[in-house]
Amino acid sequence: MSDNHKLTDMSRWGLKKSPWAFHLSTGSCNNCDIELLDALTPRFDVERFGILLVGSPRHADILFVTGIVTVQALPRLIHVYNQIAKPCLVIALGTCACTGGIFDGSYHQIGPVDKIIPVDVYIPGCPPKPEAIISGVVKALAKI
Amino acid sequence: MLFSHGLMDIFYLVIFPGFIFTMTIGLLSTQIDRKISARLQWRVGPPWYQPFADVVKLLGKEIIIPEGSNKISFLLIPFVGFAAVILLSTMIWLANIYPDSSFVGDLIVIIYLLYLPSIALIIGGSASRNPFGALGASREMKLMLAYELPFLLATFTIVVKNGGIISLGGILNYQASNGAMITQGASCIIAFIVALFYIPAKLGEGPFDIAEAETELASGPLIEYSGVTLAIFKLTKSMLLFTVPIFILSLFAKNIWTPWTILWYLLILFFIILIKNTNPRLRIDQALKLLWFPLSGLSLAGIILAAVGL
Ligand code: SF4
Numbered sequence A: 001m002s003d004n005h006k007l008t009d010m011s012r013w014g015l016k017k018s019p020w021a022f023h024l025s026t027g028s029c030n031n032c033d034i035e036l037l038d039a040l041t042p043r044f045d046v047e048r049f050g051i052l053l054v055g056s057p058r059h060a061d062i063l064f065v066t067g068i069v070t071v072q073a074l075p076r077l078i079h080v081y082n083q084i085a086k087p088c089l090v091i092a093l094g095t096c097a098c099t100g101g102i103f104d105g106s107y108h109q110i111g112p113v114d115k116i117i118p119v120d121v122y123i124p125g126c127p128p129k130p131e132a133i134i135s136g137v138v139k140a141l142a143k144i
Numbered sequence B: 001m002l003f004s005h006g007l008m009d010i011f012y013l014v015i016f017p018g019f020i021f022t023m024t025i026g027l028l029s030t031q032i033d034r035k036i037s038a039r040l041q042w043r044v045g046p047p048w049y050q051p052f053a054d055v056v057k058l059l060g061k062e063i064i065i066p067e068g069s070n071k072i073s074f075l076l077i078p079f080v081g082f083a084a085v086i087l088l089s090t091m092i093w094l095a096n097i098y099p100d101s102s103f104v105g106d107l108i109v110i111i112y113l114l115y116l117p118s119i120a121l122i123i124g125g126s127a128s129r130n131p132f133g134a135l136g137a138s139r140e141m142k143l144m145l146a147y148e149l150p151f152l153l154a155t156f157t158i159v160v161k162n163g164g165i166i167s168l169g170g171i172l173n174y175q176a177s178n179g180a181m182i183t184q185g186a187s188c189i190i191a192f193i194v195a196l197f198y199i200p201a202k203l204g205e206g207p208f209d210i211a212e213a214e215t216e217l218a219s220g221p222l223i224e225y226s227g228v229t230l231a232i233f234k235l236t237k238s239m240l241l242f243t244v245p246i247f248i249l250s251l252f253a254k255n256i257w258t259p260w261t262i263l264w265y266l267l268i269l270f271f272i273i274l275i276k277n278t279n280p281r282l283r284i285d286q287a288l289k290l291l292w293f294p295l296s297g298l299s300l301a302g303i304i305l306a307a308v309g310l
Helices: A009-017 A031-039 A074-083 A095-099 A130-142 B007-014 B019-040 B050-059 B071-097 B106-127 B131-161 B168-178 B186-203 B227-252 B260-278 B284-308
Strands: A020-025 A062-066 A089-093 A109-111 A121-123
Touching: A009 B050, A020 A031, A020 A074, A031 A062, A031 A130, A062 A074, A062 A095, A089 A095, A089 A130, A095 A121, A121 A130, B007 B019, B007 B071, B019 B050, B019 B071, B019 B227, B019 B260, B050 B227, B071 B106, B071 B168, B071 B227, B106 B131, B106 B168, B106 B227, B131 B186, B131 B227, B131 B284, B168 B227, B186 B227, B186 B260, B186 B284, B227 B260
Parallel strands: A020 A062, A062 A089, A089 A121
Antiparallel strands: none
């Protein structure tokens, strides 16, 4: 959690109760992305916790990164991370984003997400179930 | 005369009909909107304090000024729209509480103030130096051209019907002695229906969320806003959700200074939520066609009927 120390109690409460999420794929096989979308369906209804998917990184409080970081995606990842209004949380979603997974050691990759930007919570799984994603978000919010 | 009570002015603007009152009711209306939308999709929906939590969170976040944007207009314009809504709400409520204190032509001032939040969106989107923002701003501009015409014609129907009174207080006094405007014949019913379509278009809700277009423009003019400035835009929108229906109610359904207003307001709110959840977004050309031809034609027919005396 960057800039955590500066938060007042009020904005800490606000951040816990209304985390808006932005989704970035840095080279996943697309399966993690689909599971994230599953977690946003009415069946799981994450709006109960105030979670909304937003279209602009400027509005986001949580950055979901899926997939290992490829050479092509590297500048984009840094760009999007700098565009997010701080304080924000970064969640590495899926084994690829956490450790490299099955793509570890391939010619096109830079490495897992935490090699480039600070990661708050790791959600392993190939792909993680929506329940695991929600439990990961709860853990991330507990860190605020 | 409306603003001549010294200290009371500050009370009116900041506490009762102005800032705090409108903001609270506006945020609660947003919550009703989100909750009913969730229930319509078989979800549970957010807890009751959700819009307040959103605003509190946004107030604590960093404000990013995009590189190359016009800093002054980018940062100031949200507050212009916000101030306009506060003034608007204060004027409408005070005209209802003290009908005799309103000045001649305040109807025109209110209509001008109603433009300002949309103009704030347009300028903010253009100042942000983002192609999506500019695209959203241009769509908002076209949408504004589209929805203002039928609404102006609808308000004109009322003016024709009551014999040329253009002050809100005057219209309220007229309704107090002659019965609510909506009961005065076919022309007023037509104007009311047109005004109902104006509300979602004005708010950018329902089938008219063309400018914000979450899916393809990533919230359009608001795309570069973060932190406090985004909170101000969200607050403006919530307050408009309360103020615009109240304005239409006071034009058509007698004085709003009665408990019945709560019921009428909730009915209008429910109508907005229903058409929002049951209709896909219109394309900008479809919206223009719908608002200019069928609805403006309808309001024109309303004016003709009013001139004949129906
Ligand atoms: S973790 Fe598995 S499902 Fe997710 S991107 Fe990697 S390979 Fe695909």
